[in-house]
Amino acid sequence: MRVLLSTIGSRGDVQPVVALAAQVKALGHDARVCAPPDFRDQVEGLGIPFTPVGPELRSTGKARPAAGPLTPEQRRWMVEASLAGQFEAVTAAAEGCDVIVAGGYLLLAARTVAERMGVRYVMASYCPAFLPSPHHAPPVYPMLGQEPADGTVDNLTLWARDAQRWNDTWGTPLNAHRASAGLPPVTDVRSHLYTDTPWLAADPTLGPWPTPAELDVVQTGAWILPDERPLSxxxxxxxxxxxxxxxxxxxxxxxxxxxxxxxxxxxxxxxxxxxxxxxxxxxxxxxxxxxxxxxxxxxxxxxxxxxxxxxxxxxxxxxxxxxxxxxxxxxxxxxxxxxxxxxxxxxxxxxxxxxxxxxxxxxxxxxxxxxxxxxxxxxxxxxxxxVRTDGAVAAARLLIAADPVETIA
Known part of the structure; x- marks a missing residue:
């Protein structure tokens, strides 16, 4: 089996997919990583093929908090440029793969690429708060001008607003790419991205998935890359x-x-x-x-x-x-x-x-x-x-096993 692990974001978004890629490789299968160029050396140092997506992120690390929310024009440009870069990079990286795993919450191209190729798609969140539930509010995106919830609005209403933001921000450009690939449009971008059975790569003690819940979430535990480096x-x-x-x-x-x-x-x-x-x-x-x-x-x-x-x-x-x-x-x-x-x-x-x-x-x-x-x-x-340490192992076995229920037990 050949697996593509892809993500957009900084170290917290990339480290988990690298951990999973390493475990897939350890189980005797092929793994590839598609991530921002900042992490090429780390990934290739593990002997894993790497495809860059998007711009280098470190150079923007200091600027964003001080810059404030994006203007509508900046947001539109960012969305269109991000999607174009994602589709180009993920399509190239996914060639010959049997499954595409999207880590985090901003890799919108992966499911469309998987559909076009006819391969399996898995979306994995690193935190329960990214997945809709009446038990918690949705995450806050300052670059979109959002403020944390003040407790005056119920969580279901907040999640409905969140779904509308996904559609307003990503719907038109995503559907343009899908149309060019001969695929039908999506009407609910967030549900399209997350699927009905998203994975949750978070520790069950630190970040348990609340019950009862509407989504059928598969919680594997956090994907942790063992670090053997000595301290200086x-x-x-x-x-x-x-x-x-x-x-x-x-x-x-x-x-x-x-x-x-x-x-x-x-x-x-x-x-x-x-x-x-x-x-x-x-x-x-x-x-x-x-x-x-x-x-x-x-x-x-x-x-x-x-x-x-x-x-x-x-x-x-x-x-x-x-x-x-x-x-x-x-x-x-x-x-x-x-x-x-x-x-x-x-x-x-x-x-x-x-x-x-x-x-x-x-x-x-x-x-x-x-x-x-x-x-x-x-x-x-x-x-x-x-706190579990075997989340990446459990997830790797889920990807390659014929009976995923048995491997997670």
Whole structure:
């Protein structure tokens, strides 16, 4: 079997499909990855063929949060350019494949390409919040000018509005591509993309699919790529030089430079050392004092086992890695699914949910102080063993097995 794993987005969107591709390969089948060009080296380093889709994303990482919502003209151009690029890249990458797996929520071309080729299509979400349910509100897209729900409108109404936004944004250009492929138009873009049986690549403890539910969701567990990279000598020396520090990182999303200063002030107010991930926002330390260290890309799976707490933006991957390590968390959500993960961390008692938006030194100090309390740290340690590590294995077996029910049991 030959499988195409494709996605659009930053590291949190790409890492899961790479994990699944690696497991498909380990089971003796062919896997290909179609993703933004930023991740070519990582994918090809695993011996997996790679096809780029869309522009390089890192160069836009700092600009988007400060730029505000897109204008209607910018949105229309972005949608049309994105779809054209997707159809070109996915069509080329899918040649000879038996199944196309779309990871995330913005790969709209994959199902049409699969239909035209007559092959199987699977859509996988990394968070329950992306899938319609009366138990939660839909995710928030700031670039579309949206604000988080204020609780005055019921979830079913919010999901109906969400479906209309999908149609208004993507319907006309998607159907133009389908018409050129000789396929009928779709009237419900979101349902077309998600299918009646979407997969949920999220851990059942951290992000359970609520019941009763309208969708027949297949929850595999999070798709985690094992990381065997050693920590750098500089980082090892810093960790060994004192008590466990606090980790601060916003990954591949943009962040204001003042954030770094506020993070260090919060750690120092509590007598803690700090590690700051530069990330795609290129966060810089406010000074060169020895109680803080700036780092680049790192093995989170190894590092998070040795820190006092993890302060982050609430991406699915970082939330899962911190939970697996038993590290208490402070989640500072910015957009999309991050609000969901912040709430789940709070509800599980394994960390604190900071208010959305840019934190101050005082607000960070308060949230971090709570996360470092012994009862919360103990709860984080207790929940860690329940977080599954075999989600990618289960998903790979589902793709290739004759009896998917047997493989998931």
């Amino acid at each position: 000598a500089e980082l090892e020396a810093f960790l060994d030089a004192g008590e466990p520090p606090v980790y601060f990182g916003f990954g591949s999303i943009g962040a204001p430079q003042a954030l770094s200063k506020n993070m260090i002030e919060a750690a120092r107010a509590l007598g803690r050392r700090a590690i700051v991930l530069r990330g795609w926002a290129d966060l810089e330390l406010p000074d060169d004092e020895p109680d803080c260290l700036s780092i680049g890309e790192v093995n989170q799976q190894a590092l998070f086992q040795r820190v006092a707490a993890v302060v982050h933006h609430g991406g699915a991957g970082t939330t899962t890695a911190a939970a697996r390590a038993g590290a208490p968390q402070v989640v500072i959500p910015q957009h999309v699914d991050q609000h969901y993960w912040a709430q789940r961390v709070h509800d599980l008692g394994i960390g604190t949910a900071h208010a959305p938006g840019a934190p101050t030194a005082d607000s960070l100090t308060e949230a971090l102080a709570r996360a470092l309390e012994p009862d919360l740290a103990a709860r984080a340690k207790a929940v860690a063993p329940a």
